[in-house]
Amino acid sequence: MATPDEGTVRQRNVAGKRKREGISASNSDVELDKLVKASQAAKASGSEREYKIGFVLITILAFVSRFWGIHHPNEVVFDEVHFGKFASYYLEKTYFFDVHPPFGKLLFAFMGWLVGYDGHFHFDNIGDSYIANKVPYVAFRSLPAILGALTVSVTYLIMWESGYSLPACVLAAGLVLFDNAHIGQTRLILLDATLVFAMACSLLAYIKFYKLRHEPFSRKWWKWLLLTGIALSCDISTKYVGLFAFITIGSAVIIDLWDLLDIKRPGGSLSLPTFGKHFAARAVGLIIVPFLFYLFWFQVHFSILTRSGPGDDFMSPEFQETLSDNAMLANAITIDYYDSLTIKHKETKAYLHSHPDRYPLRYDDGRVSSQGQQVTGYPYNDTNNVWEILPAVQEEKRLGRHVKNHDLVRLRHVGTDTILLSHDVASPYYPTNQEFTTVSIADAYGNRAADTLFEVRIEGGKQNQEFKSVSSHFKLIHNPSKVAMWTHTTPLPEWGFKQQEINGNKQIAPSSNVWLVEDIPSIPADSPRRQREEKKVKTLPFLQKWFHLQRLMFWHNNQLTSSHPYSSAPWQWPLLLRGVSFWTQNDTRQQIYFVGNPVGWWIASGLLAVYVGIVLADQFSLRRGVDALDHRSRSRLYNSTGFFFLAWATHYFPFYVMGRQLFLHHYLPAHLASTLVTGALVEFIFSADSAEHEATYQAIKAGKKQAVAKRHVTARERFAGQSMLAAWIATGVILTLVIASWYFFLPLTYGYPGLTVEQVLRRKWLGYDLHFAK
Template sequence: MASALTPQGSVRQRNVPGSAKNNKDGAASDVEIDRVIVKKPSKSKLVAKPAAKPAAKASERDYQIVGFFITAAAFLTRFWGISHPNEVVFDEVHFGKFASYYLQRTYFFDVHPPLGKLLFAFMGWLVGYDGHFHFDNIGDNYIDNKVPYVAFRSLPAILGALTVSVVYLIMWESGYSLPACIIAAGLVLLDNAHIGQTRLILLDATLVFAMACSLLFYIKFYKLRHEPFSRKWWKWLILTGFALSCDMSVKYVGLFAFVAIGSAVIIDLWDLLDIKRPGGALSLPDFGKHFAARAFGLIILPFLFYLFWFQVHFAILTRSGPGDDFMTPEFQETLSDNLMLSNAVTVNYYDSITLRHKETKTYLHSHADRYPLRYDDGRVSSQGQQVTGYPFNDTNNYWQILPVVDDQKMGHAVKNNELVRLRHLVTDTILLSHDVASPYYPTNQEFTTCSITDAYGDRAADTLFEIRIENGKPGQEFKSISSHFKLIHNPSKVAMWTHTTPLPEWGHKQQEINGNKQLAPSSNVWFVEDLPSVPADDKRREKEERKVKTLPFLVKWFELQRSMFWHNNQLTSSHPYASHPYQWPFLLRGVSFWTQNDTRQQIYFVGNPIGWWLTSSVLAIYAGIILADQFSLRRGIDALDHRSRSRLYNSTGFFFLAWATHYLPFFVMGRQLFLHHYLPAHLASALVTGAIVEFIFSVDSGDSEAVTKKPAADKRHVTARERFAGQSMVGAWVAVLVIFAILGAGWYFFLPLTYGYPGLTVEQVVRRKWLGYDLHFAK
């Protein structure tokens, strides 16, 4: 069996019938896939000679010509009608908006790393766009708002077209025949999903292009394994790391490419430790050099590139903007024109305040109504006064902040970690929490209020709360707007918390407030929005000229990473066009991007069903071939020649690994998932398909030893092997024609849904509702 899984490399056969074996002279049994074993008649020693080329093998010029036409076709399919529609489509509302924010240097927040959005901003800068349009709504007209949207869309279109070329080059560099290269590239070229994602202002074209480049560069690096530490070896190693970094710097799912290539690298390193490897065993110091070089090129450098894009991100976004609320006050102090910090007012004891939850923006609220005696699940409440979250500003949101001991701190500022009481002004009661289960969370404490007499009598301890400012320093003043804090119940050490599930009718469908035993989550954070008791002309409201502060880059980076990961994990709500991973390979549903009622035009994101079903079937075929080969070998039957098995396990196995690592991890994700998440895996499945077509037709493979045994001078007769090679090549070209014909038919049939024109009649829409696609205008 193969001891390494690599893009193209050596397969070592040990104790397998038909494989080369070590002889008594100790000759190595390992051979490379582009060489064959030939026995010299006069000796028992094994000698490696170049394999004879099959008669029908294409020349390098043939590959170049075909590659040119495939690239031209890719640009044509991506750019054709790219100006339609001239309206904001689907997630262009996000990524177009972010490009505008970059050009206006206005701070924003997004769950994805910055590289893809920076490229859009760079494209806008090249054409002189000033970022005045903010892509607020799907359907907003670009022409009316003077937005160079075609330039923006051209970026993913260029990268999408080049992705087809990279797929072709991957197959070529891996040594596959011309038919195999054409089929793999054609599956991406004529795929409606890849085309649809590359004609709009979206990130996936950049992601898929970077992923494809990482595979290509690693293959070119691996092919130089016999020239370690040469200039070219280092070049392709570093380029592989750079492509991997770009992949992850667009979206975090780009990390899957690290897993794919990292797995191949680990197997390769394990292979280098083999004392029986061709060329002799590496010494441990030499192995250490190989390990260090790969760690530097594929881990350290990519991480530095990744940090670089964030440095660019911070360097550009220097002005306060809509992303401020996601960051701490300390971070916001590094932004100019920050209204939150400039409007901050020191909170003194006996001030009336309004408290607002940072995430849900709801106010801390109370009213005279009480909790019911029993909840729906039969649990008994305290029947105390309701404390809820209310989304609108109201006098029932007013609370007075009191010291623990009256009359000792009049006019004094409230400070971090001090104990306070909160008095509800309208009902003249004191906020309280106690060991009674909340309405929705039996494990969380109920929040209610009690009378002032009880608050300073028997219930005194239950009314004490600690002001704990996020990242606050001892003695730091508590301020409105800028001091994000957690209100910790002193006796029980629970944090005041709320969530968006509304209470029943008895709670007026307002938000539940309860005590969370987990203090760490950022969902416990609140802030003081206003001080109604402080007059507008009070000295505390005077705005002093504020200097922009600085924070170390890594401090800002760590804070942003925490916020990005947290909000990414919160994308768990349902979406009408979300789909599950098991639906993707079979293309069971798509996503509606855009519709126009007057013309009955629509853009519906869906792949080419013929191509997706073909690649999914081939993946199953590949797994079946591997299992059959393993079973045969266990029974002493060797049905494959050395070169075929090498390709099957090494090169095709690498493509299959890339598919698995880009697909299977989605099954354990809890966030929203959509069909576009499968595009990198689909590209890898196209590579597997091209390789399996070559395997089936045995193009440029087979019993190469038989070829080398043919006398070189005998050119009068065509051997059976040459006739077989010619027939295989003909069969492969027939497969190319058949596959391209059905791919082209599928692409053309779904073209109106991909390009958004022409509009379709009801009958035409219904004909395209394969597998229940939820298309518009079907009736």
């Protein structure tokens, strides 16, 4: 789609060929075009009507398949616990944190608002009843069902707008229509229906934009350029994997711009100022507008979520001050020297802890420790979690002095009356990190004085900013060695009571080094220091809030690396080797198992390989001087079908470099692109349009009269009709197999009826880990 105009390429090549053969290019082209256009015009009105009938039927079937039995099951299924919960939080205006952008979740909240839902149910557990909790779950599920049905329609339109035959349109749309994975994912409160629909719309809008390439800067040209950008923005505003659609469209645009830059471009070259206008228009429509649209949804997100909620802990204290009813800020107390503190790791929620037991002389790998007192992370409240904060210089005790940002302090472990220390001894698990231990007060103010000094470094803090409990997130930096106190979740061996290791991290920047003071036990409950005046909600600039949230979203997204029983690798997706269990009900033996239509996926994946084989074979033939394809077929093979293949590749191969958890649903956008390639290859195999052009040209070349040439066109049309019949037969055979497979797996997609052991076993085609198989 993004390479030079296929008609122009054909004309340029054919014209050269005819010039060498002594034929007038202008006369033959005029006669050829008249004959072919006259033939095509006679069929146009009938074809248009057939396409419209096909579109209507496909759309009706799409809505029926997505909405049939959508009320079942009437309880929380799989990741509805997340996205239903987020919709409720929006409706309650309660702040939450999620790794996905807000657009898709805002749509669910909007649907809930339309039906008058107040957000009282928080979707806490899979299996919780919607009926008992009076949740309008059908309305929520209707949103993805509508988008899923429209995705089928858009798939049909993509093929239609690309100029493919009716069988090709029906086949591509049919593979999505009767796919169990697309149906299953669009009948539940999940984001993927929005993602795939936006991706499909971006392809359709770009195709319509590209078809207007000979009308640059016209109103329609601008309309479809901007609609492409908006669709791309909706894609990435739903999930960050929507970036792949930008890569697809961006690659096509780069090829298109490269062609416009060609001084030998057919139809005349563009001046550099005009080329600059083309470049700027695409930059505005496909980069600036999508980015502004993307920011808009975050502005809506911040505007709605104004109350303190479960997402507070992820955000900075400055951000939390913008939320009303924030308990953290209400309970914040300025910390004074000689206060006793409990210090908590922000990420793992473990308390800084110590006890009289000591590190062993040698660790399992043979390294020697200091045999000092153990300093660990402990997840529960305990008297050994209490530390007194002392000034750097030993002095008579003076109360009422505030601890401030960048102050040097010492920490006394109250339970054992020892002082926290770090030194150049390797920690138990990290030979490159420093050990944390404690020493006596005499040593702390004597020969180990330097090693017991720590800097309080408040995150985002200003000079002389007061250090406060709860609200001041800070890093404790060992002053001589400049390492940050850090912990992780790998438990220590039995000698460490399986508590967390505390060590000195040489990399100070990571947010995993952040701690907070949870409480000050030395202050009585009735102390004036605990009496807090009601604080006014503060404001932050939008971009500051957005940058802060973006950084957290990217970081937490990259941390989703833990194993999952239903995760799968990208190489398993095209062959549909694994699925995901969404829901089970033991009493009725019903289950929802997320898996695609095996026959449809195997055919689409196989034809992807066929496409690569055809392109390689064509290139090899051209190298050997054999031109097996006419120009029109080759142009469509490389341009239009190539664009679909590009969409598949850019939505599939990037997953190979990801380290996060991956599941089968990540392949759905790529699968849709593979159905487009499938439909296009049916067109390539059975099309006779190009042969019609060539037969007419040969008749004219032989000097035959126009009437004779017309007979050639008539004969060609007869062959075209036979080819169309063959295309319909191939489409019918493929869709019959696909529909049979779709129907066979329907109980796993719709969640009913329940299956016997024998029926379950019959559906374990590739060892799918189904329930109730015994």
